[in-house]
Amino acid sequence: MFGMPLPRMPLRTASSVTLSYAIGYPIGALAVAAMTPMAVLVLRFSLAAIILALLALVARTAWPRGAQLGHVVVTGLLIQAVQFCCLYEALLLGAPAVLCAVVIAMNPVATAILAALFLREPLGTQRVIALVLGVVAVFAACANRLVSAHGVDPVIALLVIGLLGLSAGGVYQQRYCAGVDFRAMGAVQNAVALVPAAALAALTPFAVHDAANAYVAVAGMVLLNATLAVSLYLRAISNHGAAAVAMLFAVIPAVAAVLCWLMLGQRPDIGVAIGLVAGGLACWLNSRASARRRAAQPSPEPVVVQPDLAACSAAAPVRQN
Numbered sequence: 448m449f450g451m452p453l454p455r456m457p458l459r460t461a462s463s464v465t466l467s468y469a470i471g472y473p474i475g476a477l478a479v480a481a482m483t484p485m486a487v488l489v490l491r492f493s494l495a496a497i498i499l500a501l502l503a504l505v506a507r508t509a510w511p512r513g514a515q516l517g518h519v520v521v522t523g524l525l526i527q528a529v530q531f532c533c534l535y536e537a538l539l540l541g542a543p544a545v546l547c548a549v550v551i552a553m554n555p556v557a558t559a560i561l562a563a564l565f566l567r568e569p570l571g572t573q574r575v576i577a578l579v580l581g582v583v584a585v586f587a588a589c590a591n592r593l594v595s596a597h598g599v600d601p602v603i604a605l606l607v608i609g610l611l612g613l614s615a616g617g618v619y620q621q622r623y624c625a626g627v628d629f630r631a632m633g634a635v636q637n638a639v640a641l642v643p644a645a646a647l648a649a650l651t652p653f654a655v656h657d658a659a660n661a662y663v664a665v666a667g668m669v670l671l672n673a674t675l676a677v678s679l680y681l682r683a684i685s686n687h688g689a690a691a692v693a694m695l696f697a698v699i700p701a702v703a704a705v706l707c708w709l710m711l712g713q714r715p716d717i718g719v720a721i722g723l724v725a726g727g728l729a730c731w732l733n734s735r736a737s738a739r740r741r742a743a744q745p746s747p748e749p750v751v752v753q754p755d756l757a758a759c760s761a762a763a764p765v766r767q768n
Contacts, residue, residue: 523636529612
């Protein structure tokens with residue numbers, strides 16, 4: 448029921464979401480270097496939709512219908528299409544993968560503000576400080592580009608739009624998509640995101656620069672990030688709330704920075720390093736504030752519903768021995 452306190456996210460879930468999401472940044476950079484970004488996304492969304500649909504069919508999960516299907520479509524456009532179309536275009540324009548990770552880590556800031564506005568979740572002093580630190584983290588990470596471009600360049604604008612899509616989609620999902628199976632939701636979201644990605648692919652030049660690397664990068668992206676990471680992300684939002692999951696994005700950039708260093712040879716500059724530290728501190732403060740808020744919430748009293756024995760007897764099938 449909306450408004451009920453959500454269970455605390457276990458460390459195993461947090462670690463799984465963090466690692467699977469973080470590896471998507473260097474893999475995405477490798478894919479965009481080998482193939483034009485919209486072509487990459489067409490493969491990503493189509494293959495992920497097929498895999499998740501098959502998993503949903505095997506598990507015999509219920510598919511969203513009616514108004515609920517419409518809500519899932521909206522989340523697909525926000526979380527998948529807006530976020531990744533902007534993110535991959537930024538990579539094409541030369542954005543380092545770790546910079547993309549740090550800017551997307553602003554997700555806790557945007558999510559907390561949106562949750563306070565639309566879900567009426569309180570902020571509190573510690574969370575306000577965490578939000579300020581999140582802003583500092585992103586500005587520090589973007590300082591080098593802001594100085595060289597004498598203002599906001601297209602890369603920063605694309606990343607901010609992608610961030611807003613991710614944050615709005617997470618809050619919208621928590622509000623309107625509770626109870627939808629994460630496999631069915633992920634399949635629908637990827638299928639919906641395929642439409643604008645395919646339209647943009649048709650309107651932009653297509654090129655494959657390195658076929659072998661493209662195959663490997665796209666396969667890793669689909670299996671590790673588009674299927675596994677997004678499924679874990681969607682399930683975590685449903686089980687633990689958008690704000691709790693969003694705070695993992697303050698840790699993801701640090702993990703992504705290590706992976707980008709190992710896989711791409713991209714060392715973070717001093718601004719990015721400051722952003723990583725400030726983001727980690729923001730995560731810690733917000734986690735403490737969230738834990739205190741959960742502890743202060745009274746546990747709801749269980750409601751005992753007395754069954755209508757006559758109705759149950761009439762509706763129950765008669766078993767033949």
